[in-house]
Amino acid sequence: MRAVQYLEVGEPPRVVDVDAPEPGPGQILLKVTAAGVCHSDLAVMGWPADAFPYPLPLTLGHEGAGRVEAVGADVGSVAVGDSVVVYGPWGCGTCRACSLGMENYCPRAAELGIRPPGLGRPGALAEYLLVDSERHVVPIGDLDPVRTVPLTDAGLTPYHAIKRSLPRLHAGGTAVVIGAGGLGHVGIQLLRAVSATTVVALDVREESRELALRSGAHHALPSDEGAVRTVRELTGGTGATAVFDFVGAQATVDLAAQMVGMDADITVVGIAGGVLPVSFGSPPYGTRVGTTYWGTRSELIELVELARQGAVGVHVERYGLEEGPEIYERMEAGRIQGRAVVVP
Ligand code: NAD
Ligand code: ZN
Ligand code: ZN
Numbered sequence: 001m002r003a004v005q006y007l008e009v010g011e012p013p014r015v016v017d018v019d020a021p022e023p024g025p026g027q028i029l030l031k032v033t034a035a036g037v038c039h040s041d042l043a044v045m046g047w048p049a050d051a052f053p054y055p056l057p058l059t060l061g062h063e064g065a066g067r068v069e070a071v072g073a074d075v076g077s078v079a080v081g082d083s084v085v086v087y088g089p090w091g092c093g094t095c096r097a098c099s100l101g102m103e104n105y106c107p108r109a110a111e112l113g114i115r116p117p118g119l120g121r122p123g124a125l126a127e128y129l130l131v132d133s134e135r136h137v138v139p140i141g142d143l144d145p146v147r148t149v150p151l152t153d154a155g156l157t158p159y160h161a162i163k164r165s166l167p168r169l170h171a172g173g174t175a176v177v178i179g180a181g182g183l184g185h186v187g188i189q190l191l192r193a194v195s196a197t198t199v200v201a202l203d204v205r206e207e208s209r210e211l212a213l214r215s216g217a218h219h220a221l222p223s224d225e226g227a228v229r230t231v232r233e234l235t236g237g238t239g240a241t242a243v244f245d246f247v248g249a250q251a252t253v254d255l256a257a258q259m260v261g262m263d264a265d266i267t268v269v270g271i272a273g274g275v276l277p278v279s280f281g282s283p284p285y286g287t288r289v290g291t292t293y294w295g296t297r298s299e300l301i302e303l304v305e306l307a308r309q310g311a312v313g314v315h316v317e318r319y320g321l322e323e324g325p326e327i328y329e330r331m332e333a334g335r336i337q338g339r340a341v342v343v344p
Contacts, residue, residue, distance in 0.1 A: 002344070003126035004324030005057040006041075009049040013060060013325050021122065021130040023072035028131040030066025033083065033145040035124035036316075037327050037340040038062060038153055038182065043271050044119070045328070054120040060324070061342070062088045062116050063152045064124030065145035068137075077134050083145060084137035085152050085304065086124065088116040089294040093135060101297035104160070125324050127344050138300050143307060150182065150314040150339040151303045153294065157269060158187030159303055160295030161244055162194060165265040168242040169195035174235050176259055178202045178223060179246035179270060180212035182339040186314055187244055192216040193311040197241070200234065202227050202255070207337055211315060223251070228258045239284065240264060250274040257283045267292055316341045 001020045006013045023029040041060055047053075064086040068078055078084065091098040091106025092114060098106050109115070114132075117123045122130065131137055140148050162169070169175055175191050177184050180203045191199050192215075201212030202223040209220035219234065221227040231240055239261025245252050248270025256266045257276055263286035268276065278289050306312050315338025319327055327340045 001127035002321050003059045003122070004061065004321065005059050006045055007057040009047070009052050009056070013045070013328060015322050015324055018059070018126070020128045023070050023130060025073040026075060026133055027072040028068055028075060028078055028134060028137060029070040030064065030084065030086070030129045030131060031069045032064060032066045032124055032127060032129050032344050034065040034149040035061040035342045035344070036063030036150040036152070036154060036182070037125070037331065037342065039331060040271060041118075042328060042332055054115070058120070059122040059126050060118050061123035061125030062118030063149050063154070064088070064117060064129050065140070065149040065152075066129055069128065075134050078137055078139075082139055083141065084139050085145070085149055085300070086117065086129065086131055087136045087138060087297050087300050088118070088152055090114050090116055090132060090136055093133065103297060104294040125321065125342055127321070135297070138304055140304055143304070146318060146341050146343060147314050147316055148304070148307055149341055150186065150316065151307060151312070152300065154182040154314065154339050155186045155190070155303050155312060156295035156300050157292065158183050158244065158246070159190050159299050161267045161269055161292045162187065162190050163299065164292065165242045165267060166195065168265045169197040170241070171196035173241035174198045174200060174231065175242040175244065176200045176202060176231060176240045176256070177212070177217065177244050177246065178252045178256065180208040180215070180217070180220070181246065181336070183269065184208075184246040185211050185215045185338055186312060187246065188212055188215040188217050189312045190306070193306060198234070200231060200240070205334060211337055215315075223255065228255060231259045235261065243267070244269060246270050248272040248274050260284060260287050262286050265290070314339055318343055320344070
C-alpha cells in the first residue's frame with residue numbers, strides 16, 4: 001500500500017510503498033477513508049536526530065477515519081463495514097486515568113511503549129491503518145468521514161481544553177482564541193456550541209481571521225499589542241475570563257498573560273515553545289495557567305454527537321495521498337485554511 005512516511009530526520013516526508021498490516025487478536029484493520037494533517041507533525045519533523053523519540057521510518061497522520069476491513073479474534077463491538085474515527089492518544093486501558101476514559105493522561109503508556117498512530121506507531125496517511133483495540137474507535141454512521149476526521153484532534157484537543165474551563169465560560173465572560181487554524185476554528189465553534197461567552201479570535205493572517213468570523217467568533221483581531229487594548233475595552237477593563245492559545249509561541253503566551261483578568265484560565269495548547277512566567281500577582285490573582293494534551297475518549301464520543309447535531313462543521317481542504325508531502329510544505333508556508341484532509 002502507499003503511505004506518507006518520514007524516513008530520515010531533517011528530510012521531507014515521501015510517499016512510499018509499504019506492506020499492508022494484518023490485524024492480530026483484539027485489533028482492527030481500517031481501510032482509511034480520510035486522514036487529517038496536524039501542525040504538530042511539523043514540530044515532530046523539526047526535532048533533532050539525537051532527541052528523536054520514535055522509530056523511523058514513521059508513517060505520519062494522527063487523525064484517522066476508516067471503514068472496518070477486518071477484525072482480529074476477540075473483537076466484539078465493531079463489525080466489518082462499520083465507518084469509524086480513531087481515538088488517537090492510546091493508553092494502557094486499565095489504570096485509573098484510562099478507566100475514566102482519560103487515556104491521553106495515561107501515566108503508564110510511555111513505560112509500556114504505547115504510542116499514538118502517526119506519533120510512534122504507523123499512522124493514518126496510508127491506505128490501511130491498524131488500530132490496537134476496539135476501545136479506540138468511535139462509530140460515525142453516515143457522517144462524512146472527510147469532514148468528521150478532524151474531530152479526532154482539531155476538534156478533540158480544543159474541546160478538552162474548553163471543557164476544563166467551562167466555569168469561566170459564562171454569559172458576560174470573554175474567551176480569547178489565539179490562532180484560528182485547524183484547532184482554533186473548531187475551538188471557536190465549540191465555544192459557541194457549549195457556552196454563552198463572547199468569543200474573540202486573534203490571528204496574524206487575514207484569511208484565518210475571516211475563517212474565525214465564519215466559525216462564530218464575535219470579534220477577530222490581528223494578533224498584536226493592539227488586541228490587548230481591544231480586549232480590555234471589550235471587557236470594560238476587566239480582561240478575558242479564558243484564553244486558549246493554539247499557537248503557544250513566546251509572542252502569544254505574552255499576549256495571553258496581558259489579556260486575562262483575575263480568576264481566569266490560560267490554556268496553552270500550541271507547542272511553539274513559549275514560556276509563561278508565573279509569580280504572585282502576575283498573571284492576575286487567581287488565574288490558572290495550564291497546558292492540555294489531546295482529549296478523552298468520552299469527549300470524542302460527545303464531539304461526534306455534536307457533529308451529528310450540526311453544532312460543528314470543520315472547514316476542510318481535500319488532498320490525495322500522493323500530495324501528502326506538499327500539504328506539509330503548504331502548512332509551513334501558512335497556506336492551509338482550516339484542516340487539510342487526505343482522501344486516499
Ligand atoms: P494550523 O497551522 O492549522 O493553525 C495555526 C494558526 O495559528 C494559523 O491560522 C496561523 O495563522 C496562526 N498563527 C501563527 N502564528 C500566530 C501568532 N503569532 N499569533 C496568532 N496566530 C498565529 O495549526 P494547528 O494544526 O491548528 O495546530 C495549532 C497548534 O496546536 C500547533 O502548535 C500544534 O502543534 C498544537 N497542537 C497541540 C495539541 C495538544 O494536544 N496540546 C494537539 C494538536 C495540535
Ligand atoms: Zn495533532
Ligand atoms: Zn492507562
